Amino acid sequence: MALYLDYGATSPVRQEVLKSMLPLFSEAYGNPGSIHDMGVQAYSYIQMAREQIALALGATSSREILFTSSGTEANNLAIMGAALYHRKRGNHIITTSIEHPSVLEACRHLENTGYKVTYLPVNHYGQINITDLEHAITPTTILVSVMAANNEVGTIQPIKEIAELLKNRDILFHTDAVQFFGKLPCNVNEWGVDLLSIGSHKIYGPKGAGALYIRKGVRLQPLLYGGGQERNWRPSTLNTPAIVGFGKAASLFLDDLAYESKRQKEIRDYGWQQIEQLGDVILNGHPTERLPNNINVSFQRLEGQAILLELNRRQIYVSSGSACSAGKHAPSHVLMAMGNDLDNAYQSLRFTLGRETTKADIDYLLTELKKITHYLKSII
Incomplete structure (x- = not known):
C-alpha cells in the first residue's frame, strides 16, 4: 500500500481542477x-481565476492579484521588486532566519x-519576538518579510501583530503564505x-502557477521586461490552463476549509501522540500554533534520512525537511x-497530511x- 504524507511538498491535482x-x-x-475572440475568451478565464483567488484571500479587488509562475517567483518579485523601487527611501530589509530559500536567497x-x-532570530518553537522586530527597525527600513507559517516545522507567526506594529510607518510588509x-x-x-505570496500546487492545483497579492497603491519594480502583461509587473504570456486550475482549486477549498482544517488537526494530534509513544522522539515547532x-x-540517535529511505522502500513518502532543498544533505537551517544541535537537525522528519489522509493511514505509518x-537501533 502506497501512503503519501508529503503534502507540504506538493499535492495531487483534484479531478474538478483538472476538468476545469x-x-x-x-x-x-x-x-x-x-x-x-479566442484571445478575449482566454482572458475571460484568467479574470475568473483572478476573482476566485481574490475571494479566497479576502482582497478588496481582483486587480490586487498578480499571477506568477510559482510561489518562489512571487517571493522574489515582492522582495526584490519592493527593494529596487524604494531604493531612494532606504536600503534596509528585515526578515527572519527561518524563511524559505526563495526569500533568503533574494535577500x-x-x-x-x-x-x-x-x-531576526526565533525562539525554540520557531517564532519571532515582536520586540526584536521593533528594535530592528531603522529610519532606512523599507520592507519587512515574515512568513505566515514555516514550511518545515509548521509554526505560525504573529502576522496581525507585526502588521499592527508597522501600521502608520512607511514600511511595506510582505508575508510568504505559500504553506498557510x-x-x-x-x-x-x-x-x-x-504583499502576500501563494502557490497553486500546495492547494491541489497544478504546478506552474503562483500569485502575489499587491495591496492597492503599493509599487514594485518589475524583474522581467517584455510585452506588458500583468500591468507591466510580470510581462510574459500567461499560463492560462495552470492559472484557471489555480483559481478552481482556491474556490474549492473555501467550501470545506473549516471542516478540513479541524479534521486534519485531529489526525495531526493523533499522529503525534502515537509517534511520541515510540520514545526518544521530539516534536519540532510550536505544539499548538502550527499548521493543522x-x-x-x-x-x-537515528538519522532522519535513514528512516526516510526505509519508509520509501515501503512506499511511504515523507520529507526530511524542505523539498526545495531535498537534494542537499545538509542540516535544516530552520532547526x-x-x-x-547538528544531531537533532539531521534526525528530523516531516510528515504533512492532506485531504486523503485518515487515522488508519497514521496507524499504518506507526506500524x-x-x-x-x-531495526535501526539494533544496528547502531
Missing part, C-alpha cells in the same frame, strides 16, 4: 493577450548590491499585509536557527515506523 483546465488546452487555447542577493538585511494558504483562513485585509497538517519530529526504528 482541459478546455484551455484544446478549445479555448487563444493567447489571453490577443484582441481577437542575500540584495546584500551583495548594497542593501542591509536584518535576519488553503490550510487556515487567510484574509489580507484582516491581517493588514501589503504538519508533524515535524526528530528521532534521537538550527531554533537552537537545535512501519516501529519496525524501522527497532
Whole structure:
C-alpha cells in the first residue's frame, strides 16, 4: 500500500481542477493577450481565476492579484521588486532566519548590491519576538518579510501583530503564505499585509502557477521586461490552463476549509501522540500554533534520512525537511536557527497530511515506523 504524507511538498491535482483546465488546452487555447475572440475568451478565464483567488484571500479587488509562475517567483518579485523601487527611501530589509530559500536567497542577493538585511532570530518553537522586530527597525527600513507559517516545522507567526506594529510607518510588509494558504483562513485585509505570496500546487492545483497579492497603491519594480502583461509587473504570456486550475482549486477549498482544517488537526494530534509513544522522539515547532497538517519530529540517535529511505522502500513518502532543498544533505537551517544541535537537525522528519489522509493511514505509518526504528537501533 502506497501512503503519501508529503503534502507540504506538493499535492495531487483534484479531478474538478483538472476538468476545469482541459478546455484551455484544446478549445479555448487563444493567447489571453490577443484582441481577437479566442484571445478575449482566454482572458475571460484568467479574470475568473483572478476573482476566485481574490475571494479566497479576502482582497478588496481582483486587480490586487498578480499571477506568477510559482510561489518562489512571487517571493522574489515582492522582495526584490519592493527593494529596487524604494531604493531612494532606504536600503534596509528585515526578515527572519527561518524563511524559505526563495526569500533568503533574494535577500542575500540584495546584500551583495548594497542593501542591509536584518535576519531576526526565533525562539525554540520557531517564532519571532515582536520586540526584536521593533528594535530592528531603522529610519532606512523599507520592507519587512515574515512568513505566515514555516514550511518545515509548521509554526505560525504573529502576522496581525507585526502588521499592527508597522501600521502608520512607511514600511511595506510582505508575508510568504505559500504553506498557510488553503490550510487556515487567510484574509489580507484582516491581517493588514501589503504583499502576500501563494502557490497553486500546495492547494491541489497544478504546478506552474503562483500569485502575489499587491495591496492597492503599493509599487514594485518589475524583474522581467517584455510585452506588458500583468500591468507591466510580470510581462510574459500567461499560463492560462495552470492559472484557471489555480483559481478552481482556491474556490474549492473555501467550501470545506473549516471542516478540513479541524479534521486534519485531529489526525495531526493523533499522529503525534502515537509517534511520541515510540520514545526518544521530539516534536519540532510550536505544539499548538502550527499548521493543522504538519508533524515535524526528530528521532534521537537515528538519522532522519535513514528512516526516510526505509519508509520509501515501503512506499511511504515523507520529507526530511524542505523539498526545495531535498537534494542537499545538509542540516535544516530552520532547526538550527531554533537552537537545535547538528544531531537533532539531521534526525528530523516531516510528515504533512492532506485531504486523503485518515487515522488508519497514521496507524499504518506507526506500524512501519516501529519496525524501522527497532531495526535501526539494533544496528547502531
